Amino acid sequence: MSRMTDTRAALAAFSALSQETRLEAFRLLVKAEPEGLPAGEIARRLDVPQNTMSAHLSTLTGSGLVLSRREGRSIIYRADLTAMRGLTAFLLEDCCRLDRETSAPALACLAAAGCETDKNGAC
Amino acid sequence: MSRMTDTRAALAAFSALSQETRLEAFRLLVKAEPEGLPAGEIARRLDVPQNTMSAHLSTLTGSGLVLSRREGRSIIYRADLTAMRGLTAFLLEDCCRLDRETSAPALACLAAAGCETDKNGAC
DNA sequence: TCGATATATCCAGATATATGGAAATATAAT
DNA sequence: ATTATATTTCCATATATCTGGATATATCGA
Incomplete structure (x- = not known):
């Protein structure tokens, strides 16, 4: 399912990318491929409170544009290029x-x- | 200036496309190229009140993804493929x-x- | 088990967006 | 001039989103 089959997914993706902090975060993650970045590092680099960033990362993940995995205490986020x-x-x-x-x-x-x-x- | 040079324009575009009615309208306009469609026709096809549609068309125009011109009493909207x-x-x-x-x-x-x-x- | 670190969740106030009725504007036809 | 048509603007309400403090959860090291 590498293709955006319905409008639903596209809407979610556009919506996720329509917010400045999230767009910046996404671009950061694209550049950070394929290693990805931990949530805190993203928050630090974009100078955003960690809980605010967490909410945005959750939106990005929900849109399907970003993937996450736990690694020790950190949660590593990656752009889903597919x-x-x-x-x-x-x-x-x-x-x-x-x-x-x-x-x-x-x-x-x-x-x-x-x-x-x-x-x-x-x- | 056919290229999205700064994030500003991209944000506006993503924002414009992140709403169902607007995304549908935009797709309609892409299909209607190069003739375009009058506002009322778009509202009718998408079954949306004309003033509501007008507001959405205004957002699309403001984002730069859509162009408009008056033609008699009608205002013709066109997708800006550039x-x-x-x-x-x-x-x-x-x-x-x-x-x-x-x-x-x-x-x-x-x-x-x-x-x-x-x-x-x-x- | 305890303290430190990394992150998420809860919650509420602030802000933005969507929606549609009513009225205004612009054009065209009679 | 008057009326009909096409569309926008005004405005208020409803709804959604953003934000960050306080708190909870999860993991690690001592």
Whole structure:
């Protein structure tokens, strides 16, 4: 399920990214791939109280754009590039009116253009 | 200025697309390219009161994703595919960490993959 | 077990957004 | 001029979101 199948997921993703702190956090996490970052570190870097940041991270996680795992006392957050790719595909299918069959190679094309690839070869 | 240069524009765009009625309206407008649709028609198709729709269209216009022009008594709304492309590029630069120079051909690549092209050959 | 660290949850006030009735504006036709 | 049409603006209410203090939970080390 790497594709944003319904509007629901897209709405959640857009909503998550429509808040400054969350957008910054997400960009931070994308840059921090694939290691990810602990919640406290994110809060510190963005200079936001930890509980406020925690609420935002929860929103990001709920939107599907971010994943988390516990590691000792820390909780490590990671950007979910697959979901990100899905959101981009959703946008492309609207913007460029690409259908599913066409957008798949289009995304592969982006991968070829230099972006990070996962095990499936997509960006 | 076809590129989403700062976070401001991206935030406004994400915010505009994070509401169901607006997302539907935007998708409708993308499909209606390049003719566009009058406000009333959009309201009718989405079954939303015209003043409510007007407020949403105003938000979309303010975000830069949608353009409008008066035509007689009607006001015709159109999706701004250039802005749309900018938003996609913003996403790609985060997701795939493409820089400006790389994302340009990547977008052209998408155009080649079958999407609509404008006079500059981008999708 | 106790204290320290990392994070989440609870809660409430502040702020922003969504919604739609009523009235205003702009254009067109008669 | 008057009336009909298309849309916006005004305004108030309802709803959702943001924020951060206080507190709870979970894990680790001594």
